[in-house]
Amino acid sequence: MPLLPCPECGRQISDQAAWCVHCGYPLTPPGHADRYDLILEDAGGDMELTAQCLARRLTLSLPQARELLFATPCVPAQRLSCQEARELQNELKYLCTCKMVRSRSLWTGETALAADPVQLDQELCRANVQGKPMTFLRTVGAILSALAIWSLFGAVLSSL
Ligand SMILES: [Zn+2]
Numbered sequence: 001m002p003l004l005p006c007p008e009c010g011r012q013i014s015d016q017a018a019w020c021v022h023c024g025y026p027l028t029p030p031g032h033a034d035r036y037d038l039i040l041e042d043a044g045g046d047m048e049l050t051a052q053c054l055a056r057r058l059t060l061s062l063p064q065a066r067e068l069l070f071a072t073p074c075v076p077a078q079r080l081s082c083q084e085a086r087e088l089q090n091e092l093k094y095l096c097t098c099k100m101v102r103s104r105s106l107w108t109g110e111t112a113l114a115a116d117p118v119q120l121d122q123e124l125c126r127a128n129v130q131g132k133p134m135t136f137l138r139t140v141g142a143i144l145s146a147l148a149i150w151s152l153f154g155a156v157l158s159s160l
Pocket residue numbers: 006007008009010011020021022023024025
């Protein structure tokens with residue numbers, strides 16, 4: 001679990017913590033668990049192209065997008081769903097250095113750079129697996145394989 005400095009007291013705390021264990025400073029309000037923030041670490045080689053992409057994706061004006069890029073590291077988008085975050089990241093990753101991290105209420109330049117990126121493809125798979133109940137076919141498959149193992153077990157036992 002990566003450690004980050006608390007924006008208030010500067011001591012090391014877990015990046016998953018909802019508040020600082022040393023000074024009680026609130027970090028992540030409830031309900032932030034499966035939301036993602038975009039952190040732009042670097043404007044990329046072609047700043048104009050990055051600005052255009054940001055402006056289009058985040059419905060900003062071009063000057064607003066350029067301003068963001070001059071202020072890196074910055075957090076131009078917050079509380080995205082996994083799907084939104086992944087689409088945005090896929091589009092931006094060829095243009096600039098950006099990463100998706102778990103949402104938190106406060107980012108400083110330092111915590112933004114220290115935060116570990118989230119592997120969104122894996123997150124999406126995990127969400128899909130967790131979200132879907134076991135299908136009928138998979139249930140039947142599981143029962144059949146259990147029976148097969150059981151009869152194999154019986155066969156081994158009787159051959160002894
Ligand atoms: Zn603190």
